[in-house]
Amino acid sequence: MIFRDHFLTLVIFSVLVALFFGVLNHRDRHSFVISVCKTLAWMVLGSLAFAYLMFWTGH
Amino acid sequence: MPARPSSWKAAAYSLPTLLVPGLSHWVLGRRRRAAAFFCIVGLTFAFGLLLDGALFPFSAPNWLYRLAAVAQVGLGAPYFIGRLVGLGNLNPTEVANVMFGYGNTFLVTAGLMNMLLIMDAFDIVVGRKE
Numbered sequence: 001m002i003f004r005d006h007f008l009t010l011v012i013f014s015v016l017v018a019l020f021f022g023v024l025n026h027r028d029r030h031s032f033v034i035s036v037c038k039t040l041a042w043m044v045l046g047s048l049a050f051a052y053l054m055f056w057t058g059h
Numbered sequence: 060m061p062a063r064p065s066s067w068k069a070a071a072y073s074l075p076t077l078l079v080p081g082l083s084h085w086v087l088g089r090r091r092r093a094a095a096f097f098c099i100v101g102l103t104f105a106f107g108l109l110l111d112g113a114l115f116p117f118s119a120p121n122w123l124y125r126l127a128a129v130a131q132v133g134l135g136a137p138y139f140i141g142r143l144v145g146l147g148n149l150n151p152t153e154v155a156n157v158m159f160g161y162g163n164t165f166l167v168t169a170g171l172m173n174m175l176l177i178m179d180a181f182d183i184v185v186g187r188k189e
Binding site for chain 2: 004006009012013016017019020023024
């Protein structure tokens with residue numbers, strides 16, 4: 001195992017998935033950047049919201 | 060109206076991705092995309108193994124693990140070679156590992172990404188996508 005950091009793992013995962021869909025769907029550089037940013041925003045914010053929900057309901 | 064290529068031809072062009080991620084796009088002349096797909100799927104697979112994820116067998120005791128195996132088979136050759144050389148064995152002591160779930164998610168995602176690449180290459184050959 002190289003690291004145990006949950007947040008770092010989440011960020012790496014989100015970046016890889018965002019890049020994948022960016023490359024899959026882009027027509028030009030602009031649409032690539034927009035696609036990556038949108039996927040990244042949804043994944044990171046969604047995951048943080050989910051983590052907060054888990055933390056909140058864990059008490 | 061130009062003749063549409065047969066499904067057999069489309070399948071023949073889309074299945075090389077099962078050997079190497081992105082190979083179909085390389086064969087279809089989309090070299091930069093192919094290189095990007097190879098790096099992204101390869102990195103996802105590598106991180107999954109580094110995070111102690113498992114390449115699940117179809118004989119796994121849990122049905123969720125068997126479902127994960129279906130997704131991981133989408134990787135094609137990397138999955139079967141990994142299983143053959145003993146990478147990502149389902150080890151009972153690893154299940155308790157903090158990063159086991161993350162590693163599995165990476166590996167399942169890599170398999171699903173590769174399935175999408177097969178479908179994308181198929182769509183390119185039949186003319187549904189540029």
